[in-house]
Amino acid sequence: MHHSRPYNAEPPPAALAGLPITPLDTFYGRNHGTVPELDPATWRLTVDGMLDRPLTLSLDELRATFPERTVVATLQCAGNRRAGLTRVRDIPGEDPWGPGATSTASWTGVRLADVLAHAGLRPGAAHIAFTAPDVNEQGGPREPYAGSVPTAKATSGEVLLAWAMNGRPLPLVHGAPLRVVVPGWIGARSVKWLERVTAQREPSAGYFQAVAYRVLPPEADPGTAGPGDGISLGPVALNSAILRPGDGERLHAGPVEVTGYAYAGDDREVARVDVSLDDGRTWAQAGLDRPDGSWAWQHWRLTLDLPEGRSAITVRAWDTTGAAQPEHACHLWNPKGYANNSWDRITVTCGA
Template sequence: MSEVDSYAREPTRRHDMTVNAPQPYNAEPPVEIIRSHYVTPTDYFYVRNHAPVPDINPHKYKFVVDGMVAKPREVSLHELKAKYTHHTVMCTLMCAGNRRTEMSNLKTVKGVGWGNAALSNAIWKGVRLCDVLEDVGAEMDNPHLHVDFYGGDPCVEENYKKGYGSSIPMSKAADPQGDVILAFEMNGEPLPRDHGFPVRVIVPGYIGARSVKWLKSITVKSDESESFFQRRDYKVFLPSVNWDNVNDWWDRTPSLAGLSVQAAITNPKLSEAIATGSSYTVSGYALSGGNRIVRVDISLDGGKSWQTARIFPGEEKGHDNRYWAWAFWDFHVDQFPSPCEIVCKALDIGNNGMPDDLAQIWNLRGVMNNSWHHVSVPAKSKY
């Protein structure tokens, strides 16, 4: 089958998504949609694909668990659901490339362009990865091991080899409080094809790239995945690293895992005019890799002076008081001073914040942009 024909059976999608790449399909929802729903409607959940979407028969589906385990085996969808206790976790997934377009506007980077909506929140149901690993006799107390996942998407690029792969350390995989699950439901329904049907990995607190879709294999190894997406992608380099010298940096730069503190403004949108002196509520989201967001700061003068926003109560907690879902915030202004530049930044309970200068964290892959978020607001007549 040709590469063009392989996209002939793609799922049906919404027409109001912002499509950043049509093949493979990569799209984010309108920012006002994600901010209007604490749990993102499934058909508005952002989509990050690296290849055509597989069409898998759930009755024939199995994944393999092998590697450094005592009892390697195949697991069917029926067995996964019937044998293991089901667990539910609310988790916000975010692409490491969220806000990449801002970086590229500063200096061109390589990768799919994303605005500030390459993230979404859902309720996932499945079985704990640690239960499956225990069942096959993995050395779950060995912190030096890694758990390697491969998905069933038919990657067409030659250097992807086995397809899409990624891995996480055993310390995360084996921790019951880490809430890593093999999910088969999303928001109370079977996973849609775009989101990994029939089974995907959900790794709360980590970049979305580690939550492998269309799970094909789980392998316990002594080193991280050899996949292109683990070894040659999703890494943060110094701003001085470029495509001429990056080969000196791939192997000595760690692969991305946990999320940084992130916050962004969803209302107003970019270039949205607000009448001078009018009443307006600035709003947005914030999250961290399992830590609670304790403060969101807002500036209406480009970062010269700051005030605190109201953080909504009800951020969903995982085990051990870990916050896998985002927080929403708003900041009401009685008399809006447009034109102006709004800036937001956040702080989590570990006192982790966001860098002020995008140039300091610019990297040629355009990942992990968590610099202060700026929105310039033009003025318009109040009448």
């Protein structure tokens, strides 16, 4: 638990190990304000902006009008593994997320593309913006949460307006009655408690699109950063982490199975995972599960023969473009602590 109000929590790494689908009570929670309690009976979705036929839909109307779809997708917070960056240099005011700010679910809803086509999306609408009622309480202006994605992503078939998660009604803390699910992109773009979808020429002007969730230069002051500064985060960077054994764990010497996850955002897949016992001088290739769909993480495992004493275990992944994770967190440090996808490292101690 990083905060109770607003609720921000991640599972211990071992709770994610070996599970292609994350149980609802294990799925990480990331919020910027108090969780709003919306009445599904009176809730309405407004679809407006650069459209021929703006819409106002109840949940029942949404379900009755459009075909139901299910997508298995991993969501990952942009601050996942921030704790590794804080070991390089302090990041004041930001939660030290470990490797558990990522989870995978089976999401059910309707394609955003179908809704926009029904509303008559006009040429020139380059971005689709999302607005929710939860008000920011964690730095920055007190305004409702908002964000956007380019229309090319919004109209791809995998982006959903979802009302169910793992075959059950969407839990309140995960966005009930309706949320956006943008597979392959940082979790901040999968807006919860969705109330408005707007087709527009420019990206959302909301704080969490224009100012936050941007990688600033190391010398920048986040307190004075303005709209458009830094690099806007979208597709998730290639990442991997060790889930079991845990960092600092004491084990028996001999064969030990090491397991974890690897994930390549956007439309990439993980091609290979390597594990090292000598900080990258030599590597052994881990066994890699097939993903449960095109937008899901992959779990990996490798049995290592660990000697008595201290052992440092390192993991890196490669994706289908031939890209690999960068070696050190010090090369990635930024003032908000986003997008740490450096090699993951743990230390264990083995006895007889």
